[in-house]
Structures are given as structure tokens and as C-alpha cells.
Amino acid sequence: MSRPRGVAGRDPRAGFRAERTDAGASVPQGLLKAARRSGQLNLSGRGLREDGAGERGRDGDVGSALPAEASNAWKLPQCVWRINVDVPEEANQNLSFSAAERWWEQTDLTKLILSSNQLQSLTDDLRLLPALTVLDIHDNQLTSLPSAIRELENLQKLNVSHNKLQILPEEITNLRNLKGLYLQHNELTRIPEGFEQLFNLEDLDISNNRLTTVPASFSSLSSLVRLNISSNQLKSLPVEISGMKRLKHLDCNSNLLETVPPELANMESLELLYLQRNKLRFLPEFPSCRLLKELHVGENQIEILGPEHLKHLNSILVLDLRDNKLRSVPDEITLLQSLERLDLSNNDISSLPCSLGKLPLKFLALEGNPLRTIRREIINKGTQEVLKYLRSKIKDDGPNQSDSVVETAMTLPSESRVNVHAIITLKILDYSDKQTTLIPDEVFDAVKSNIITSVNFSKNQLCEIPKRIVELKEMVSDVNLSFNKLSFISLELCMLQKLTFLDLRNNFLNSLPEEMESLIRLQTINLSFNRFKILPDVLYRIPTLETILISNNQVGSVDPQKMKAMENLITLDLQNNDLLQIPPELGNCVNLRTLLLDGNPFRVPRAAILMKGTAAILEYLRDRIPT
The missing domain is CATH 3.80.10.10 (Ribonuclease Inhibitor)
Structure with a gap:
């Protein structure tokens, strides 16, 4: 097999196996040809490798018989990095081109998808794709990112989720045009300094890592709309988090939070707040969160739900209080006139206020409570039956109600x-x-x-x-x-x-x-x-x-x-x-x-x-x- 053309800039550690890959075994020439026209290349789930060693298991795992010297094999073929640098294979074969297929008028690669492979590393040849706006390398075996990533200055979306990253290179803070950064399901223990320089970031997901703190500098991420920090080891949130003036979606599920800073209640743009599976004993008050539509605080240790917790939730649609230690629901629940879904399951509630029947609920969960005032058969019939029953109790308490019913029944034997x-x-x-x-x-x-x-x-x-x-x-x-x-x-x-x-x-x-x-x-x-x-x-x-x-x-x-x-x-x-x-x-x-x-x-x-x-x-x- 002949050595491929245009080897300048090739990683000298790649050896000859990389050349066999470049011949097209892993990346069909048809895909590369289409990518030069569209600017998009999708190599998801292709088991990219330098040679044929190693069987992919049914679930995409590498066979256990893979030889030790093949530990380096899971790298990307050079033809991908050099797609906009080297002369296409078809041109080398002296093929004729139509006006629409002239290779010298190819489009720079702007979107590269390498997800669901077995890549263990990326080389600095990444810099050969400076026009990239989307790089998706989720679901691989990456333990680090190359420092050359700083040269992808046009990058707007970077998905490195479901890998094995333990640290992020500081160079990632150079990606000033980044709008979406997805780092969930890695092994990160800290966020690099200078992260606040990503001032265009709108969507950040660092869930399912090993973080113990959130940098106070996050408050400088003024464009952030969605932040997911769930499933980490956070014991507290920085007060400065309230400085995110555009944040709408904050997910803090599955951490070790015992309290949330009162300043969180001043986030006027917040619409969705998730605090499930923490160690909260008190429900926060939200005097400034007039736009809050969903509040999820299930699976905590909250004992009291009082009027002060409800009076400001004018726009709330979903309130999840399941798996806590609540003993009662206040009559002021009727203040939540927009409420559609209320989950009270698995608490210690023995009775419900009849006024609850006045709410426009579409879903009400009550399972797992020692309710004594509503028969189980009514609860089993679903939300609307429960609400009608509660409304009926309001009417039954009114004057002369029972007399009128008896009189009517007697006239219709x-x-x-x-x-x-x-x-x-x-x-x-x-x-x-x-x-x-x-x-x-x-x-x-x-x-x-x-x-x-x-x-x-x-x-x-x-x-x-x-x-x-x-x-x-x-x-x-x-x-x-x-x-x-x-x-x-x-x-x-x-x-x-x-x-x-x-x-x-x-x-x-x-x-x-x-x-x-x-x-x-x-x-x-x-x-x-x-x-x-x-x-x-x-x-x-x-x-x-x-x-x-x-x-x-x-x-x-x-x-x-x-x-x-x-x-x-x-x-x-x-x-x-x-x-x-x-x-x-x-x-x-x-x-x-x-x-x-x-x-x-x-x-x-x-x-x-x-x-x-x-x-x-x-x-x-x-x-x-x-x-």
C-alpha cells in the first residue's frame, strides 16, 4: 500500500497503521466527498481505528482480546483532520469533475460529529479545522482534550459528554464564540480559571461529574440561559450565582445541598428550578421570581409548607414536593391560580384543604400519604374526581345544602x-x-x-x-x-x-x-x-x-x-x-x-x-x- 499524499503536519507517532486507515477503511471516500460540498461530516458510531484489530462487541465495547500495542489504535484517521488541506483522492486518480464538484471550490468543514466511537485521544491536528462551528465527540473514551482546541475560535457548540475527562484544558476559555458546552458524564473535579471569559455561553451542562464547588466567577456568564449542575457533590451554591441575569433553567438535582442562598430568590428571569434529591429542610422563598413556572424540590427533608412559601409563586405551573416530610398543606395553596401539576406523594399528609378543589389542576399525586379525609377509592379515580370531591365538601358545608338535597330526592322516588x-x-x-x-x-x-x-x-x-x-x-x-x-x-x-x-x-x-x-x-x-x-x-x-x-x-x-x-x-x-x-x-x-x-x-x-x-x-x- 502506498504512502498517502500530503503527509505534512501528520502526527509522527501515528506510525503506518494510520496510513492504512487513511486509505478509506474507516471513512468512506463518498462521505468525505459529500462533506467537502456540505461542510458537514458525520462519523458517529463507526468504530474508528487504525487497523482491523479488536472486535466491537454487541454494545460497541472493544473485545478483551485487543493486544496491548493497540492501545494507541483508537485515534482518528488523518484524512478527517486534513479534509480541507489535502487534494482529494478522486483528484489524484485524474477523474473528471463537473462544475458542481470542483474540489478546489470545496466548503470548509463547519460541523464534525465523532460521537459513539472508541476514541481515546485527539491530536493537535484539530487546528486544521479552524472553520468548525460544531464539534460533537460525546460517548467516547477521551481522558483529555488537546491544547490546540484554543484555535477553534469559530466554535459555537462543543459536546464532550459521556467521556472520561478529569480536567479541562485552560485553552478552552479561548473559545469566545461558544454558545453551547456539554460536559456531562465525565470525571471532572474542578472548572479551570478564566471560565467566565466564555461570555457568549448560553447553555452549559456539567452534570454527572465530581464537582464540589461552583466558581463564583460563574456570575460573569451573563448570557447563560440554561445551567445544569446536577449529580455532582455540591454542598452549597455561591451567592454570586444570582448575578446570572438571563438564567431561565437551573438544575441542581442530586447534590448535597442543605440550603440555597437567599439571593437565589432574586433571579427575576428564572423559570425552571430543580432541587430534587438534596438535603433541604426548608423550602426557599421566591419574592422576585415572578416568572417561575416549575419548582421541583422532591426527595428532600422539607417539613413545612407555609403561606410565605407560596404567596410569590404567581406563575407556577408545576410544583413537585414528593418524598418529603410535609404534614399539611395550607389553605393559601389557592393562591397558585396557574398551578397545573402538584405532586404531594410520599409525605405525611393526613388531610387536604377543601380549597384545593378550586385550583385548575390537571395532575394531582397523593399516593403514599396517610390521608384520612378522602377515601382511597376516590383517590384511585384520579385527579378530577379528587378535586370534585373537595369542591363538594365546600358546598356541603354551606347553609341548607343538605335540606335541599333531601327534598329533591323525596320528590323523585x-x-x-x-x-x-x-x-x-x-x-x-x-x-x-x-x-x-x-x-x-x-x-x-x-x-x-x-x-x-x-x-x-x-x-x-x-x-x-x-x-x-x-x-x-x-x-x-x-x-x-x-x-x-x-x-x-x-x-x-x-x-x-x-x-x-x-x-x-x-x-x-x-x-x-x-x-x-x-x-x-x-x-x-x-x-x-x-x-x-x-x-x-x-x-x-x-x-x-x-x-x-x-x-x-x-x-x-x-x-x-x-x-x-x-x-x-x-x-x-x-x-x-x-x-x-x-x-x-x-x-x-x-x-x-x-x-x-x-x-x-x-x-x-x-x-x-x-x-x-x-x-x-x-x-x-x-x-x-x-x-
């Missing part, structure tokens, strides 16, 4: 099997747990001129939806048909155009009618424990959907492109289905706050990723989208 109290007081048409195959006409007759917002026909033996349900189309917003024997959905249901919540779990359904597209207000649908083999296509065309629960079916695929268009979707439960693979493009569904995938037969993402939660899953998937 023929409808004694119908819960008239629920119709009049709670606006619920309830005929559940009767094990009947048909809903009697007297149930619908009992409605008369009353306003009905909810229908509960669960726990019966219904094989079809009663046709008279269409009589309620102008008012009903909540329908529960769970635990029946429905094998199809009738068109009458599709006419309930005010419907926002639909529970169809535990039936025999394997499809939904296209006419459900007319449910233009539907926000939540529960299809768990049915017989679906695909996610029903009609769901993609209901733009108002916020929650899709379709666990315990046989779903084998989802369409990530259609899913991305569902801008309001925040919860997707696909647990215990038949998904053999998760499309990486699902990572683009950035609006998802809850994505549940456990219990499927896919191999990746692995369980360790799933345990880290939705944000980690979406990031993992995005990193694997082919370019």
Missing part, C-alpha cells in the same frame, strides 16, 4: 337508583359500579333541566356507549367509561365537543374513529389496558391534547414527526407496550415534561437513562438523531 345528589350538587351523572350492560333511560331522564359537566359510567359491562349521551353534548366536559367491555367508540361520543377529559382504560379497544378529530377541546385521554397495536393516528390531529395515557397495550411504534407537531402535549405514558426501538427524533418533542417508557422490549435507552427522567431521555434521543 322513581329515580331512587340515580344519584340525584350528585346531579344537583356536583353536576355529575353517576351510574358507576353497577355491572350493568345498559344504562337505563331513567338515568338520563333524571338530568331534566340540570347542568351536567361529568359522566361516570365506569365499572359496568357496557359493550357500547349509550346513544343518549349525545343529549349532553352542549355541557359535558368529563366522561369516564373505564372498566367496561367496549370494543368500538360510537359516533355519539365524538359529538361531545366540550369534552376535555376522556377515560377509556380497561376496555377491549384496538382503534379509535377518525371522527374523534372533532373533539377540539380534548386535553386528556386514558387508553391504558386496551388492545392498541399502534398509537391511534387520530390523536395526532387533536392539537389540544396535553396528556395521552396508553400504557399496557401492544403499541409497537409512534410517529415522532407527528408527535412533535402536538405542541401542547406534556405527558405521554407508553409503559408496558411492545416498542422494539425508540425513534431518536422523539427527542425533538421538547414540550414533553413526562415521558414514560418502562416495560418495553427496546435495548436503548438503557434503564439507567430512563431512571434520570424525561429531560435526560429526550437529551439522549436528540444526541442520536442522524444528520
